[in-house]
Amino acid sequence: MDTEVPRIKHRREGAVSILTLHNPPLNLLSHALKSKLLSSLREIAMEGSSRVLILTGSGQRAFSAGADIREFPHSPSEGKKASRFEHEVFGALEEFPGPTIAAIQAPALGGGLELALACDFRVAADNTRLGLPEVHIGVFPSSGGTQRLPRLIGEARAKEMILLGKVIPAREALEIGLVSRLTPPDGVMRESLTLAFELAEKPTLAIQAARKAIHFARSATLEEGSEFEAELIDRIYISADAREGVQAFLEKRKPIFTHGKNGKDAF
Numbered sequence: 001m002d003t004e005v006p007r008i009k010h011r012r013e014g015a016v017s018i019l020t021l022h023n024p025p026l027n028l029l030s031h032a033l034k035s036k037l038l039s040s041l042r043e044i045a046m047e048g049s050s051r052v053l054i055l056t057g058s059g060q061r062a063f064s065a066g067a068d069i070r071e072f073p074h075s076p077s078e079g080k081k082a083s084r085f086e087h088e089v090f091g092a093l094e095e096f097p098g099p100t101i102a103a104i105q106a107p108a109l110g111g112g113l114e115l116a117l118a119c120d121f122r123v124a125a126d127n128t129r130l131g132l133p134e135v136h137i138g139v140f141p142s143s144g145g146t147q148r149l150p151r152l153i154g155e156a157r158a159k160e161m162i163l164l165g166k167v168i169p170a171r172e173a174l175e176i177g178l179v180s181r182l183t184p185p186d187g188v189m190r191e192s193l194t195l196a197f198e199l200a201e202k203p204t205l206a207i208q209a210a211r212k213a214i215h216f217a218r219s220a221t222l223e224e225g226s227e228f229e230a231e232l233i234d235r236i237y238i239s240a241d242a243r244e245g246v247q248a249f250l251e252k253r254k255p256i257f258t259h260g261k262n263g264k265d266a267f
Contacts, residue, residue: 006033008040009058013193015200017050020058026065027057029111031082034089041092051204051259052196053096055119056103056189057112063102063128066110069137079142086111086143094118094215099199099207103192105185109167110134114141117148120211122178123192124170125185130178131167151218153177203241204259209233 006023019040021027044050057063073079093100093115102108102116104124113130116122124130132141132149140146141162150158153176160166173179183191199207209232217225236242241257248255 006030006036008033008036010040010044012050014197015049015051016054016193016196017044017052018054018056019044020056021064022058024059024061026062027059027112028068029064029066029086029115030068031071031085034086038089038092041089041096045092045097048097051098051200051207053093053098053100054103054189054192054196055093055100055115056105056192060106060185062106062112063104063108064112064115065107066112066114066134067143072139083142086114090115090118090144097208098204099196099211101192101196103188104128104130104170104179105188107167110141111143114143114145114148117152118144121180121195122173123181123183123188123195124173124179125188126170126182127185128170129167130170130173131165132162133165133167135163135165149178201257203239203245203255203257205239205241206236209236 004022004024009020009022011018011020019037021029021033021037023030023033027033041053044053071082073082099121100119101121101123102119104116104122105128106125107129108116108124109129109131110133113132116130132145134141141149146158146162149161152158157176161168168178170179170182174182181191181195213225213229213232216228220228239260241255241259244257245255
């Protein structure tokens with residue numbers, strides 16, 4: 001029996017940070033693991049040199065099979081407290097300063113899928129499965145699943161998955177927009193890194209502003225979103241990277257972005 005202490009492994013590949021959930025064999029999202037994930041996200045965001053984040057799971061049994069049932073709350077107040085903490089953790093992932101990628105090398109179930117939903121992109125092994133089966137044990141996905149999944153794949157499909165507790169194959173997940181890319185199992189991290197490096201080359205401030213605008217649109221009217229978009233682009237137009245991008249286009253060369261490193265363009 002594996003008695004390893006749950007932990008978050010962190011390594012860097014240039015401007016890309018890779019966080020690995022390590023709680024074998026199923027990478028269950030215990031309170032300890034979620035606490036460490038929150039600390040890692042905050043630390044990396046504060047340090048500021050990682051432009052893209054990849055989140056994955058250790059081993060081949062699961063990206064994450066979700067919550068540790070042994071830690072399920074036993075009273076209403078405990079349940080609300082646990083859910084709010086999970087929202088804080090998953091929210092920190094969603095609001096990470098740069099783009100985020102879930103590298104799903106094995107099944108993502110329950111809270112594991114909810115965690116992946118907080119990422120901008122999901123790259124999955126073509127032989128894996130994804131689902132929110134909580135209803136089968138008398139509960140429902142309460143770590144953002146009922147909020148993020150309908151926004152991603154539509155209410156009707158989200159109800160199919162949540163109310164029936166459906167677990168679907170990765171190919172179906174691709175068809176309905178739940179995952180962004182499929183790859184053979186041994187290529188998930190390679191494909192995720194390829195995407196991450198491509199994103200890291202883009203001007204950081206423009207990427208940050210675009211993500212803010214997209215996130216804002218979830219709860220805004222078209223008029224409110226348009227105004228917010230205008231405010232953001234007003235700041236982007238005068239950034240060093242925007243000036244460099246335009247100049248490089250006119251000179252027919254590849255732009256050399258500073259990603260706001262001069263400090264004057266911090267978003």
